[in-house]
Amino acid sequence: LNNNNFLGNGHLVLKLLNLGQRWHMYDHSPRSAQWINIEGQTTKKDAVTIYDSQLNPHKINFIKWEKLFTRISLPAMGKLAQQTALYYCREWNRSHPEMQLWQVSIFKMEKNETQLRKTSVVSTQCFSKPF
Numbered sequence: 001l002n003n004n005n006f007l008g009n010g011h012l013v014l015k016l017l018n019l020g021q022r023w024h025m026y027d028h029s030p031r032s033a034q035w036i037n038i039e040g041q042t043t044k045k046d047a048v049t050i051y052d053s054q055l056n057p058h059k060i061n062f063i064k065w066e067k068l069f070t071r072i073s074l075p076a077m078g079k080l081a082q083q084t085a086l087y088y089c090r091e092w093n094r095s096h097p098e099m100q101l102w103q104v105s106i107f108k109m110e111k112n113e114t115q116l117r118k119t120s121v122v123s124t125q126c127f128s129k130p131f
C-alpha cells in the first residue's frame with residue numbers, strides 16, 4: 001500500500017509538501033526469510049547443529065547478538081565472523097568434553113517462495129592439527 005493507490009494524482013501534492021508515507025513496513029508477507037545456522041563437525045566426523053536462529057530465536061536475548069547475527073554475512077564482517085566461529089568452538093568444546101568439535105561453519109540461510117539457499121559465511125578449524 002502507498003498513497004498513490006488512494007489519491008491518484010494527489011500524490012504529487014503530498015510529495016511536494018513532504019507528507020507522503022510508505023506503508024510497506026506493515027506488510028506481513030515477507031518475500032524471503034533469512035537466518036543464521038551454525039554447524040560443526042566433531043573429531044569423530046559427526047555433524048552437529050550448534051545453533052539455528054530460526055528454530056531457537058529465544059537464544060538471542062540481547063540486541064547486540066541480534067545485530068551481530070543479522071550483519072555477520074556482510075563481506076566487511078569477515079574477521080568478526082571468524083572470531084564468532086572460534087567462540088562457538090571454544091564454548092562447545094568446554095561444555096561437551098566427550099564430543100569435541102574439529103570444525104565450525106556459519107551459514108546464511110535464505111528462504112523465498114520457491115527455494116531454500118544456504119550460503120557459507122565462514123568455516124574455521126577449532127584445532128591446529130587433526131586428531
